[in-house]
Amino acid sequence: MNSLLDENKSYIITVKNLYKTVNSIEGSLTILSDVGFKVKPAESIAIIGASGSGKSTLLSLLAGLDRSTSGTIEIFGQSLNKLNEDQRASLRNKMIGFVFQSFQLLPNLNALENVMLPLELVGDKQAKSLATQLLDRVGLSHRLKHIPNQLSGGEQQRVALARAFVTHPKILFADEPTGNLDSNTGEHIIDLLFELNKENRTTLVLVTHDQRLANRCVRTIKLSGGRIV
C-alpha cells in the first residue's frame, strides 16, 4: 500500500478513467473515454491526434479550466474534481503556465506589461525586473514597449513563452504552440520552449499536430475518438 502511495507521489500528473461527455442537439456526445496516464516531474509529453480527437478537451481538463464528467485528475496529489473554481484558479496561478496557439496576449498591454501580468496579479514587487530579464532571455529586450499588433507572430509567441515562464511554473501546458507560425519561426519557438523547459525543470504537456514538436518530447500520447491508442 505504502509503495503505491510513494509511486503516486513520484508523479506530478495522474489521470484515471477520465470521461468527458457534453450534451448537444443530437444527444449526449462523448469526447473523452476512459483516458488514463501518468506524468513524472520534468517530463515532456506530447498529446497528438487528428482534429476532434479530444486533445484540447484533455488539455483543458488537465489545466483545471473545465471539469470532467467522471474519473480523476490529480496534480501534485490534489484531485482537481474536489477543488472549486477559485481553488483551481489558485492552483493555476501558483503551479501552471500556458502557451496557446493564438498567443493570447492582452492587446492593450505592451510586451513588458504582458509578461509582468501574472506577477502583478499576485502583487510581486519584482514584476518589472523579472519580466525584463525573461524578455531579454527570449531575445526581445528591444521590443519591451511594443503592443502585440506591432509584433510578428514569432515575437508574440516569444512574449507568450516569457509570460508562461516568468512565474517558474511546475507544469507548462502548451496548445499547438507552433500552429500559427511558419515552419522556420516554429522551429525557433520549439528550440526556445525546450531550452526554457530544461532551464526551469518544468513538466511540459503539449498538444500538437506538429510531428517535429512531438518528436522532441520524451513521450507521446495519441488520441483517437477520445481514447488513447
Place this chain on the structure above:
Amino acid sequence: MNRLILAMRFLRRDSRSGELTLLMLALIIAVASSTAISLFANRMNRTMNFQAAEFLAADMVVSSPELIHTHYLQQAKKLNLKQSQTSEFSSMLIENEQFLLAGIKVVSDNYPLHGTLKVRQETYTQEQTLKHGPKKGEVWIESRILSALQLKLGDPLQIGEIPLLVSHIITYEPDKRGDLYSLSPRVMMNAADLSATKILQPGSHVHHFYQFSGAEADIVKFKEWLKPQLTASQRLMDIYDDRPKIGSALQKAERYLGLSSIVVVLIAGVAIAMATRRFSERHFNSTAILRCLGYKQNEVLQLFLWQFLFIGLIASFIGCILGWISQELLFQFLRDLLPAQVADPSFLAVLFGMIIGIVVLFGFALPPLLRLKQVSPLRILQRDLTPLPSSAWLVYGLAISLLVLLISQYTQDVKMTLSILIVGMLSLSVLGGLSYGLLGLTRLLLPHVNLTWRFGLQGLSKHQKSNITQILAFSMTLLAIILSFTVRTDLIRDWQKQLPINAPNHFALNVFAEQKDQLALDLKEQGITIENFYPVVRGRLGMSTN
C-alpha cells in the same frame, strides 16, 4: 491595496487604447449638467433665504402688540439663538413750530441680526453701511424730517421728554414694513433711551418685534416650542415659510431644469450602458486570460469595479468643474435679472454632482460589468463560450430605481414622480410592442426584397432582443427631449401670460390731483410713459350691527 494599484494600471492601459473615451464623455456631460443645475438652484435658494433673512433682519421674528413673556427669550437663549428687539409706534414731533407725525423705531444694540443699515452723515455724501443702530443719546432720521422740521445734522430732536442728537440720515433699513408706521418718516433711536422719553404710557399703540437667528435646526426647534404658546395677537414669521412668493416661478424653473437634467442623465445613461456593454464584450478574452492565469471570479469583478470607480471619480470631478463654470457663466449671463448679491454655492451642491456621477455610472454600467465575472477560463480555448447576459430585472430595475431617485429628488413631488414613471412605463410597453411587431413583420418581407435589404433585415431579426432594447432606449431619449422642449415652450408661454408686455414695475405714491399733469409731463420728458393714475383713499371699514 495590490488590487487597487492593479486597477489603476489597467485603467491607464485601457485609456491608452481610447476605449474609455465615450464612457468618460457621457459621464462628464451628465455630471456637468446636474452639477450646474443643482449649483444654480442651490445658490438661488440661498440667495432667496438670504434676502428673506434681510427682509426680516433675522431668521425668525415674533411680532406682538405687548411685551412677550421673558421665558420665551430664556428658551431662545437656551437654544443659543441670537436675539434683538425693536418697537415701533407713531409719535408727533414738534420742532421750530413745525409738526410732523413720525414712525419711531426703537432698536436694541444687537439690531439688525441680518442685513445692514445704510446712513449718510451729510445730505449728499456717500452712503455708509452699518451693522448697528444709533447709539444711546442719538437718533437717525429720514432726510425729509430735516426739511419738514427745519433741522440739520447735529441738532437736538425732542422725543418725548428728552432731546436726542440727530447724528445720521437713515437711507435704508432692512426690515422696513409697508404698514402705517413705516410709511411715516422714520426716526430710529436706541432702546436705552426709551424709558427716559416717557413716551410710552399704558395703552400706547405700539408694536414689538423680537428677532432671533441661529442654526436652522435650533430655529425650527424654537419655532415648534413657541408656536402653541402664542396668543391670537402675536405673529411668527420665519425665512423658511414666509419668504417672498417670487419663489414659485423660480421653483417651476428649477423643476423644469431638474427634469431636463434627467433627460441629459438618461441620454448619458444609455451611452454609458452601451459603452460599458462594448467595454465588457471587448474584455471577455482579456478576462479569460486573467482567469487562466489564476485570477478568481471575485477578484476579476473587483478589478473592474475599482476601475469604474476611478473612472467615475475622475469624470465626476471634471464634470463638477465644468458644472461650476457653467453655472458661473449662467449667473453672469442673468446678472441683470438677479439680485446684486448672490449667495456662494454650497459644498453640498458640488457633492451632489459627484454622487450623481458615481450613481449614474454604476446604475447603468453594473449589469454589463457583472457579466465579466461569469467569463469562464475555458473561453481561452473555446471562443464561443460567452457569459449569459445579465438578468433583465437587474438591468431595468437598476436604471428605473435610479430614475425614480433622480425624478423624486428634482421634483420633490410624489405625485409627479409617479405620473412620470407610469407614463414612461406605459410608453415603454407600447413602444416595445410596436418594435416587436415591426421586427416580426420584417421576417415576412425577407423573401420579397433584394440581397442588401435581406442582409440588413436578417441582422435586425437575428439580435431581436438587443435591437428592441436599443430602439426603446433611443425612443425614450427622443421622447424625453421632445417632452422637455414642449414643457419649456409651455412654461415660457405661461410666464408671459402671467405678466403682460409693458406691465408697470415702478410706482409713484402720494401724488396730489393738481400735481398729476406736471408729473406726467416731467416723466414724459425723461421718456417714461405713465399708464394710469389711480386715486387711493385710506378709509375705515365698519360693519352695521342692526
